[in-house]
Amino acid sequence: MPKRRLKELCINKEWCKGCGICIEFCPKGVLELDTQDKAVPVRNEDCVVCRLCEMLCPDLAIDIVEEEEAE
């Protein structure tokens, strides 16, 4: 089976309220808070596409776009 890979981790900054849940519970520490207290992905290469952040986000502000890794 082709491996899934992160294509894009989009944060809707208008909707994000900076609660920090995605940052705390990301198993790979991909996200951080920026200076305006909004979540930003900073280590995209570490993302394992578990989509936990997307599901936990109380603001529906995270959208994970994945792609299949080329063989």
Add this chain to the structure above:
Amino acid sequence: MPVKDYIRERFFPHIWCSGCGHGTVLNVLIRVIERLGLNKSDIVIVSGIGCSSRIAGYLDFHTMHTLHGRALAFATGIKLNRPELNVIVPMGDGDALAIGGNHFIHAARRNIDITAIVMNNRIYGMTGGQYSPLSGYGIFASTAPYSSVDQSFDVAELAAAAGATFVARSTTYHVNEAAQMIQKAILHKGFSVVEIMSQCPTYFGRKNRQGDAVDMLKYMRDTTTPIGSGAKGQNPELIERGVFVNKELPEYCSAYDEVIRHAMEGR
């Protein structure tokens, strides 16, 4: 973006506070409906009053925002009239079990095919942090500045005793588990109750020194355990998560149809 297909985007960002568990329940519910491939026109969301009940306004299905505690009564009317629709009733703890306590037990007793999701944050958030029937003994609230002396209900035990044929509990920390529970509840033919333990960092968290949303999620992670786990034996204080009841009994609308058919015979 798939989520946007299911919401009324014009009302976003939503009204809930930063880190509010109700947003996570909304998120999980959308994923479940997407996963089940349900037609948007076949879903009715009926809610009452409270922070949690705002959920009906955010979802782009047939929705009704009704009276405090009476969501299940409205939902019963809808379901009896249009039994082919999926009727889902998201409720807050106060809405479901204080103001709507009687509707709750009788909907359960009738076993009408409705999915009730109790978003239990153990407080009245919208009106300023008053204690609810699920706050429990020793909990601080704006109306219990020296701590509450009221014992709380156990939603799962109450629902099971009242006759609900599917009863489950999860939390906003265990999102994948919560999604499974809600999915099973929607598919179950009969009255289903899913309690989702949720966090209110603004009132419950602050009054009870439980910290922010992240701390409250960790607290739910650490104080709950799957049904029948060894950890429960060692620490009886742990709250169990999982499916408590899953049984089949005659469903109310089907039974009513049967009565109508019988009464019309020979006419």
